[in-house]
Amino acid sequence: MTDASSQPPDGAGRRRARRERARADFDQANERIKQRTGRDLLGAILIGLVLGAAFLLSLIIWKPVFLIFVLAAGGTGVFEIARALQGGGRRVDLIPQLVGLVAMLASAWLLAPWQHWIVVCAAVALVIVWRLVGHLVSPATRTRRELGDDLLAGSLVPLYVSFTASLAIVLLRQERGEWWVLSFIVIAVVADTAAYASGLSFGKHPMAPRISPKKTWEGFAGAVVGAVVAGILLAWFLLELPWATGIVIGLVILVTATLGDLGESMIKRDLGIKDMSSWLPGHGGVLDRLDSILPSAGAALALYYLLTPLVTQ
Numbered sequence: 001m002t003d004a005s006s007q008p009p010d011g012a013g014r015r016r017a018r019r020e021r022a023r024a025d026f027d028q029a030n031e032r033i034k035q036r037t038g039r040d041l042l043g044a045i046l047i048g049l050v051l052g053a054a055f056l057l058s059l060i061i062w063k064p065v066f067l068i069f070v071l072a073a074g075g076t077g078v079f080e081i082a083r084a085l086q087g088g089g090r091r092v093d094l095i096p097q098l099v100g101l102v103a104m105l106a107s108a109w110l111l112a113p114w115q116h117w118i119v120v121c122a123a124v125a126l127v128i129v130w131r132l133v134g135h136l137v138s139p140a141t142r143t144r145r146e147l148g149d150d151l152l153a154g155s156l157v158p159l160y161v162s163f164t165a166s167l168a169i170v171l172l173r174q175e176r177g178e179w180w181v182l183s184f185i186v187i188a189v190v191a192d193t194a195a196y197a198s199g200l201s202f203g204k205h206p207m208a209p210r211i212s213p214k215k216t217w218e219g220f221a222g223a224v225v226g227a228v229v230a231g232i233l234l235a236w237f238l239l240e241l242p243w244a245t246g247i248v249i250g251l252v253i254l255v256t257a258t259l260g261d262l263g264e265s266m267i268k269r270d271l272g273i274k275d276m277s278s279w280l281p282g283h284g285g286v287l288d289r290l291d292s293i294l295p296s297a298g299a300a301l302a303l304y305y306l307l308t309p310l311v312t313q
Contacts, residue, residue, distance in 0.1 A: 055185070059178045066172060066181070067109055074101050074165040077287040077294075080276040081157055081267075088271040090153035091142070096130040097154075099123070101162040108169035116170065120163055127154045161287070164294040171301045174308075176239075183234040184300035187250055188257040188292045191227040198222025212265040220258070227254035240311050249303055256299040257292035264291035 058066040078101055082092045100123030107119035131154050135147055142150070171177050171184075199219025207215040231250025235241040241249075264287065268274065276285035 052189075056182070059182055063172055063178060066178070067105065067169060070165050070169060071102070071105055073286055073290065074105065074161055076285075077161045077165075077276075077290055078157055080285045080287045081161060084268075084271055084273060084276055085153045085157070087273070091131065091134070091150040092154050092157060093127070093130050093134060096123075096126045097157050097162075100126060100158045101165070104158070104162045104166040105169055108166035109173065113170065116166065120158075120166070123158050123162065124155055127158055161290075161294065164297050167301050168297040171297065171304060174304060177304070179238050180300055180304050183231075183238055183249070184253050184296050184303075185293055186234060187227050187230045187253040188296050190230040191223040191250075191254050191257055192261070192292055194226025195219040195223035208262055208265075211262055211269060215262075223254060223258070224251075227251065227257075239307075241307055242310060245307050245310060249307070252299050252303060253296050256296040260292045260295035263295070264288070 055066075055069060058069040075098060078097050079094065082094050082097055085092045103119050103123050104116070107116045111119070128151055131147075131150055135142060135150070168181055172181050174180070195215070196219065198221060199214070199216045202218040202222075203214075203216030205217045206213060207217050207220055227250040228247055229250070231248075231253070232243050232246035235246030235249055236243040264276075268276070276287040
């Protein structure tokens with residue numbers, strides 16, 4: 001009599017076995033990528049899709065929804081970097097930082113540009129005055145150098161996060177501004193993804209080993225190709241610009257995105273941390289996803305003013 005366990009599996013059993021093998025292969029590949037890059041591939045993809053869908057819907061449905069989206073992301077980013085700086089020994093007051101963020105975003109949406117600049121200056125001044133008053137009333141002693149570091153760290157937050165986020169809102173207010181916001185963020189994301197893929201596949205020569213050891217020149221080359229291709233397509237089909245301007249847009253956003261990425265890496269390296277937080281599986285913190293986008297907002301706004309006269313009728 002033949003043992004049932006020796007019988008060949010039926011169709012359902014074979015399909016289940018194939019799924020299990022595919023799952024095992026994916027887990028092994030994901031683990032290799034995680035060991036090399038420090039990221040969970042599956043978690044990163046899922047989180048990226050959810051955030052991308054929310055961002056796209058907020059732009060298409062109604063512009064004020066995107067304002068709420070930026071407020072939530074910016075508030076989380078401010079909280080993350082403030083806590084990271086506090087962990088590094090700097091005294092950063094969270095309340096004036098959040099008040100400044102709300103004020104900058106509101107002024108970017110409601111006020112004239114020159115009034116927005118006044119609000120930006122006032123928000124930075126609030127952070128500085130708040131810390132000076134806190135220093136005076138605190139029983140703990142701080143040296144002049146430590147106080148100076150506190151003031152510099154506190155001033156960094158509104159300029160790095162709140163102000164750059166507000167420039168995206170200024171761009172959003174312009175005619176067809178939502179498509180410019182969409183375009184510069186897509187270019188930054190495509191450049192980052194292309195750099196990740198090409199660096200993972202071909203990366204051998206470190207780009208900035210003292211700042212970010214895992215970034216390579218091969219990855220940067222992939223980012224150049226991705227940013228230029230995305231820029232050309234978006235300029236031609238979405239922004240109604242001559243296709244050649246897409247090369248300029250792609251390269252400019254690539255430069256600001258790369259500098260933003262390296263800049264945040266320098267901050268994290270100085271603080272001795274890998275990620276700003278662990279709230280987004282596979283990505284780190286919210287600010288770790290915004291590091292290349294925030295500094296690109298100002299560049300996109302400048303490009304809008306320079307290239308809008310070239311819009312095809």
